Amino acid sequence: SRWFGEVDSRLKYHEVMLKNQKWEYSAPPPSSRYWRSVGHTEHDESYAGLEATDFLDQIKTNTCNMRYGKWPEGRHIISMSADVAYDAAFLPHWKEFADALMEHHHIIKWVAEKNAYGSSLYLADVELPREVTNLLSSALCLTHFQTLILKNNDFGRNGIEFALNCIEDNPILKKFVLGHNQIDEGEDFDRLCEIVKHHQSIETVHLVACKGGELCGFDMLRSIINAGSNKLKDIDFSD
Secondary structure, three states: OHHHHHHHHHHHHHHHHHHHHHOOOOOOOOOHHHHHHOOOOOOOOOHHHHHHHHHHHHHHHHHHHHHHOOOHHHOEEEEEEEEEOOOHHHHHHHHHHHHHHHHOHHHHHHHHHHOOOOEEEEEEEEOOOHHHHHHHHHHHOOOOOOEEEEEOOOOHHHHHHHHHHHHHOOOOOOEEEEEOOOEOOHHHHHHHHHHHHHOOOOOEEEEEOOEOOOOOHHHHHHHHHHHOOOOOOEEEOOO
């Protein structure tokens, strides 16, 4: 019954919180070689180095928030935005983040459902190569957010497949935003339309500056409208 489900979610939430009291963030900082490669030293800061520092601070903060159940202002939002290119030095940090995200499904069931703002995952301007999307895919099969926003992630067709899988595997998703991540293949867009057509809860789809390849913007808009008829309340297909 629903009552037993809520009790079970609450118990798992408290079990995870108790276990994570002994957890510590263990991803190592990038080497001095990395910082030199982006022109960032103790005496000479660079834009790339400052953005990388900001990214590392954000990914650690979000990982710790998930582990410890801390949510600023009561909003259940995981958000990262930094103009940073991927480097192998970041992979241990993504691994920590993905592990926390995987475990987070116990917490999100208990906390997010009682949060008036819902739950959101927002990743903007952070490059997401296959090594990262593979980690995130495993976690997001279990941990479901009501809003998913992916902007300017430079992830190619692999990333589009990752995004589509995230929508398809998430039965509680209400809002999906894809911005400045081009869809180049017609079959990928057709799959998006099929997912929207059969999805049980999606209400909002924003595809901003996503038309790529030889695809026709008008045909794409018409297809997504038809797929979401009597379902979608908000569609944005701007450039």
